Amino acid sequence: MSSRGERIVGLAEGWIGTPYRHQGAARGVGCDCIGLIRGVWRELYGSDPGPVAAYAPDWAERSGEDRLIEAALRLFGPALPVTGAEPGDLLLFRWRPDCAAKHTGILAGPEHFIHAYEQAAVIRSALVPSWKRRIAAVHRFPEVAQPNTTK
Template sequence: MYDAPVPTPPSTTTLQQWLLRLLSIGACLLFIGCASPSGPRQGGGPGPVIGGTSTLTAEQSNSIAIHALGLVGTPYRYGGNTPDGGFDCSGLIGYVYLNSVGESPPRTVARMTAFGSPVAVSELRTGDLVLFGSSTPSHAGIYVGGGRFVHAPSTGGVVRLDRLDGVYWSRQTVQARRP
């Protein structure tokens, strides 16, 4: 009989290190993708920017997106404005902006319509706000690039990442604001 060496499986520590490296690379790629401008939209060119100057630097906008993405999975709580206590949509926005760039937007979605400058939805940039509702918006989120936004949806839900062109959100009236 031949005694061939039996390969040994990698140790748990080696496997964990490999998985950690893979997850780190994946997270970096996700954040780079979120910070990249989206490609041109089909069905026409971009709409005009209406007062679309921003006081935020690209680094600040990316910080807002990364911070918002880091809160995905946090429970929804009406009136909530902390990770430990949960978030409602305006509480999430206020927490992210204050902790990312030191700026505190209005506490209610209705008042966010006067925050920053209005921009065309086709001109959204990372860190912009998206407001949903017809005459007076009733829901808001943070645009993170690639047609996606982070928001705290409703009772029983959690902070999540959704697409503006998703079945539900594409049927809603959307306004965009740039701080």
């Protein structure tokens, strides 16, 4: 696992146990799956990835747009092959091939990922076949800029 991947997984693990709250993005207080990613991004880069418009729980079904995929492309860059996924990578899931991606999590190891689960909280789940077949895209968090220490 890369040091960046280790750091991202460590940050995500710090959110485990955070209650599920639709549109939340506060560690220990409440978040949904998008809020978990926003919170890890904020901790990693020092700022929020950008404003998020209000969204209903059924936003993916109603909008007809693949907004989660579009946001991932804008913030993370091109998708990677699923076979190249590494711990710390962003996973996007779609429930059916004809639906927009609606769920996201962070790969924590070859067989686990961390996500905000609506019926529970932020948890580490096994990446069982029923989850694996729903992976719509894999993205890698961008490199963290190193501070310039030369004078």
